[in-house]
Amino acid sequence: MIHGETQCTILVCTVDDGVTVAQLVYEDFISNNLNVGFENLSKPNAACSVRRCNVLVPILTARFEQTPICRGALEEARRLQKPIVPVIAIKDWRPEDWLGLMIAGCTFFRIFDKENAYKPLFDNCRMMDLRFSTEVACRPVPSQAEREKVEFKALKEKIEECKGKLQAWPPTRKPRTLNILTDRHPVRVTLVEPNAKLDFTHIHHTITRLDMKAPAPMLDEYGLPKRREVDCMISYQWDNQIFVRKVYEDMSMREIRVWFDIWGAMQGNTNEAMATGSLF
Known part of the structure; x- marks a missing residue:
């Protein structure tokens, strides 16, 4: 895989059969002032700038799964532990073979066209959810x-809060002598009566x-x-x-x-x- 030099926070990568959806995602991110790059990996001598981005947004299609450089890009993102936010761009299609394993555990989004992307659901839509998920993935992860x-x-x-409630720190142990006749009491347990009403x-x-x-x-x-x-x-x-x-x-x-x-x-x-x- 040839490594590109596009410096960006979010990298949208696609192949020819996913360009329409990729362009839709790219334009939405740009309109919301996100630092995003766009790369078509179907072009001759294509290069992928996965090393230069913080979050990878691959547009998944059947041809994407068959393209070796796409596999290399996702493997590199996994190796570098970069967040992946996949978008499935083909209706009634699901990834198989290596691609299904590569995006396992990722929250993916099904976006096929503009109507599907912006179809409202309450105050939300698929594109808004995708953008929000990508913004969350861009946040820095604190070290151990x-x-x-x-x-x-x-x-x-919490310790200082406990200290304020005590007269001495560490608290002194209370002297106690055990008197079997006066200190021992039978344990009484109150059982809750069965009740079918929740x-x-x-x-x-x-x-x-x-x-x-x-x-x-x-x-x-x-x-x-x-x-x-x-x-x-x-x-x-x-x-x-x-x-x-x-x-x-x-x-x-x-x-x-x-x-x-x-x-x-x-x-x-x-x-x-x-x-x-x-x-x-």
């Missing part, structure tokens, strides 16, 4: 040392992204877990947003703690949400 520094600072603040909050709701209460993020701005437990984690495809939001609102009324990615860009850490949830 930075994460530990933030966690140490948070723990230190807690239910009777509210009327309208499901849009502007007036519904979004699930709290699982991680803070530094990528540290907020140690928040959930009862259920919802995983869904973009086309099922209407149904998923209805399920979310129904579970919320039944006092079930639910987390799912309402913004479509997998904010927070999905794996963290799965790990802390009891259902999936």
Whole structure:
């Protein structure tokens, strides 16, 4: 693979059968003041500037999968640990062979034409979700040392808060003599009576992204877990947003703690949400 010299934050790469969608994505990013580059890897002596970008946006098609330089570009992005935000540009087509493995775990978007890209869904559309997901991927990832520094600072603040509530630090141990006759008491456990009626909050709701209460993020701005437990984690495809939001609102009324990615860009850490949830 020939390495290009295009310096950009976001690199949109495509082949001939994906140029229309790639141009659509490129123009949208440019109109929103994003630093984006465009490369057609079908051209003779094509070069890919994956080393010069921060985020790679490949426009996936059947010919893209058959082009050796495209495979080299994605392998280089994976090797350099650069975020990949793939776009599938062919309707009723799915990647096979190496390409399916290469984008495993990535949030991908199906954009076929301008009508499909900007078809409104509530206050959202596919192109807006793609742009937002790409902007999130452009954010710098803190190093392990930075994460530990933030966690140490948070723990230190908690310790200082505890010190303010105590008369002495470290707290002195209370002297105690155990008297078997007076200090021992039977343990009484109160069992909750079986009740088939679940807690239910009777509210009327309208499901849009502007007036519904979004699930709290699982991680803070530094990528540290907020140690928040959930009862259920919802995983869904973009086309099922209407149904998923209805399920979310129904579970919320039944006092079930639910987390799912309402913004479509997998904010927070999905794996963290799965790990802390009891259902999936």
